[in-house]
Amino acid sequence: xxxxxxxxxxxxxxxxxxLSRPHEFADERVGxxxxxxASGYGHLVLLADRYYPVADQxxxxxxxxxxxxxxxxxxxxxxxxxxxxxxMFHVHAHDFPGKLGFSRVDLREQENFVPDFFNVCExxxxxxxxxxxxxxxxxVWLSKADIRPIDEFDTxxxxxxxxxxPRSDDTNFYA
Amino acid sequence: MSNQRDFSRxxxxxxxxxxxxxxxxxxxxxxxxxxxxxxxxxxxxxxxEIRLLDPDCxxxxxxxxxxxxxxxxxxxxxxxxxxxxRIIQAIRPWIKVPIERQIWQKAIHFIQDVHVVIGCLxxxxxxxxxxxxxxxxxxxxVDIGMDVTKVAENVFAVSGQMIMTRPGGPCLHCLGFxxxxxxxxxxxxxxxxxxxxxxxxxNGMLASLAVGEVMKLVTPWFPTHEPYTWLxxxxxxxxxxxxxxxxxxxxxxVCPHHGGRDGLGDPxxxxxxxxxx
Numbered sequence: 001x002x003x004x005x006x007x008x009x010x011x012x013x014x015x016x017x018x019l020s021r022p023h024e025f026a027d028e029r030v031g032x033x034x035x036x037x038a039s040g041y042g043h044l045v046l047l048a049d050r051y052y053p054v055a056d057q058x059x060x061x062x063x064x065x066x067x068x069x070x071x072x073x074x075x076x077x078x079x080x081x082x083x084x085x086x087x088m089f090h091v092h093a094h095d096f097p098g099k100l101g102f103s104r105v106d107l108r109e110q111e112n113f114v115p116d117f118f119n120v121c122e123x124x125x126x127x128x129x130x131x132x133x134x135x136x137x138x139x140v141w142l143s144k145a146d147i148r149p150i151d152e153f154d155t156x157x158x159x160x161x162x163x164x165x166p167r168s169d170d171t172n173f174y175a
Numbered sequence: 176m177s178n179q180r181d182f183s184r185x186x187x188x189x190x191x192x193x194x195x196x197x198x199x200x201x202x203x204x205x206x207x208x209x210x211x212x213x214x215x216x217x218x219x220x221x222x223x224e225i226r227l228l229d230p231d232c233x234x235x236x237x238x239x240x241x242x243x244x245x246x247x248x249x250x251x252x253x254x255x256x257x258x259x260x261r262i263i264q265a266i267r268p269w270i271k272v273p274i275e276r277q278i279w280q281k282a283i284h285f286i287q288d289v290h291v292v293i294g295c296l297x298x299x300x301x302x303x304x305x306x307x308x309x310x311x312x313x314x315x316x317v318d319i320g321m322d323v324t325k326v327a328e329n330v331f332a333v334s335g336q337m338i339m340t341r342p343g344g345p346c347l348h349c350l351g352f353x354x355x356x357x358x359x360x361x362x363x364x365x366x367x368x369x370x371x372x373x374x375x376x377x378n379g380m381l382a383s384l385a386v387g388e389v390m391k392l393v394t395p396w397f398p399t400h401e402p403y404t405w406l407x408x409x410x411x412x413x414x415x416x417x418x419x420x421x422x423x424x425x426x427x428x429v430c431p432h433h434g435g436r437d438g439l440g441d442p443x444x445x446x447x448x449x450x451x452x
Contacts (some may be wrong), residue, residue: 001450006313008343029244038312039449040288041226041273048177048438059274084436123445124259131324156313156342158400160290160392 003140004040005129007033007048009157016131018053018094023132026059027064028093032077034086037125040081046087046125046140052080065105067092074113078120086119087124089138093131100135102128115144137165178402182221188394191279195196196394202286204228204279204305204322205295208240208373209319213293214259214384218266220390226285227274241373279305280294287312294318297371299361306346310433311440314393315341319381321410323372333410335377336418337370337384339358339392344402348432352405353426360438377410382448384408384415 011033019029031053038045058073081088090110094100102110110128117126118141127150128140136153155161182193187193199222199422203210206229217225232252243262256274263272275282286292292309294316296302301319307318321335334446340346347353384406391399405418 008313010343037444038287038441039284039444040286040312042285043288044449045312045440049439101315104303120381125446142449154290154313156315158341158392158402159395161316162195162290164198 002043003046003148004152004154005035005046005048005058005136005138005140006149006154006156009159009161011048011051012136014052015091016093016133019091019131020095023056024058025061026067030054030059030067030069030073030082030090030092033089033091033129034080034084035075035089035125036086043152044125044140044142046089046127048089049086051091052077052114061087067124071076071173072115073103077113078117081117081124081126082120085121085124087121087126089127089129090114091131096134100132101136101154102131103131110139111147114141118144119131135163180221180376185220188396189232192394192396193221193288194290196221199291199393200224200226200289201291201293201389202228202289202358203225203259203293203295204286205297206241206259207231207237207297208242208375208378209321209382209385209420210293210295211240211255211259211262213385215262215266216382216386217389218263218270220386221267222270222389223291224271224273226289227259227272227278228277228282229255229259230286231255231448233258240373241428242375242379243451279308283441284307286314288316291315291317291392293389294386296320299358303347303358305411306340307433310342310346311438313342313439315339318347319383319385320382321377321408325374330341333370333374333377335381335410336408337381337388337404337408339404340432341392341402343429345421345425346432346452349386349425349427349430350403350405351417368369377408380408380410380413380415388397 009061033051034049036047036049039077054073060068060070064066086139114126125140126140127140138150140148149165152167153163203213218442232254233248235249243258254276260272260274263270268280275285292314294305324332326332386426406415407418408415
């Protein structure tokens with residue numbers, strides 16, 4: 001089974017716009033995308049539904065990382081997942097050159113908080129995404145311990161963009 | 176048998192168009208006069224996976240238009256999806272061609288993970304349902320259809336349309352193509368020239384417009400920003416023009432007919448049901 005992440009071009013543009021806004025002290029911004037899902041012919045299909053930016057006041061000063069969000073931000077995302085029965089994907093942007101991927105800090109932190117979403121919505125996949133101006137990359141949790149790379153990203157707009165993710169079962173493939 | 180690929184004659188579609196097309200998955204719903212033409216053309220341009228859905232077998236009356244069909248198929252009652260798969264793989268053996276011999280509602284998994292859905296269905300209600308499914312899975316929907324209307328004794332008007340809609344833009348209802356009046360009228364008749372009149376050349380023209388629309392969607396051969404396309408074919412004059420109908424019907428920028436809470440994905444999805452292999 002391969003994993004496919006699909007979003008409209010309009011939603012992806014909305015996320016990029018939000019993540020590119022400067023913050024008072026954080027170097028980068030963070031948000032959450034809610035997803036619905038379907039199991040197609042050989043693919044798990046993740047369908048991006050809505051974007052939830054992290055509020056300015058929910059960032060915590062920490063100059064060792066690009067952005068650190070507090071418990072309130074996570075609580076709000078957990079509530080959305082619980083109330084709407086949706087998967088939640090943490091999303092942030094990397095706007096530096098080179099291969100798009102998660103940092104070692106990203107990978108470590110995701111493994112701390114993404115499994116918590118299964119405490120409130122165990123029927124849906126959850127995960128994390130990183131984006132730059134042109135691409136998306138990410139990984140999905142199918143349970144608290146089952147982590148997979150996302151194999152394909154579809155952006156649906158006036159042009160249909162289909163971008164394949166890294167071909168590896170190594171969940172640290174972005175490091 | 177050679178699997179050699181040479182797409183040099185369509186290289187203007189973009190330097191990476193061969194790869195774009197090779198990783199594309201398209202579902203064709205309905206493999207009659209229109210769908211069989213589309214299947215053939217998508218094979219020629221090099222689409223990597225073409226999924227075919229149609230519950231029917233060929234009948235003698237289909238032979239006037241069903242591309243690839245033979246008298247032997249009629250004699251054998253060959254399923255339409257098998258005829259289309261045969262012609263696709265005769266053109267490019269490397270193309271994946273999964274088939275489903277049942278109505279699309281019973282094979283929704285075939286549609287959920289493609290990139291474009293093409294509807295070649297009889298009936299307006301069915302078009303609305305299929306577009307609704309495409310919206311649910313965030314997919315562009317391309318629709319073709321033709322009609323023949325008796326306008327005087329021994330005089331018939333042949334017409335057709337190709338419409339592309341996509342998530343975020345107006346749908347067939349918003350555009351004024353599917354109207355309550357039309358759907359109600361469908362209950363009583365389909366065409367005035369007998370049941371569901373179809374001819375090969377008009378099917379072919381509409382199919383070519385649909386394939387052109389798919390190519391616009393997936394290859395960067397010219398800038399495009401339209402939220403929809405609606406082309407009308409005048410089969411008598413043999414002309415194609417953009418429809419004027421949306422100018423009079425399109426009143427909202429946000430489609431009120433699809434989406435909303437629980438408007439995306441499989442409403443019965445649960446991780447417990449999926450195969451994780």
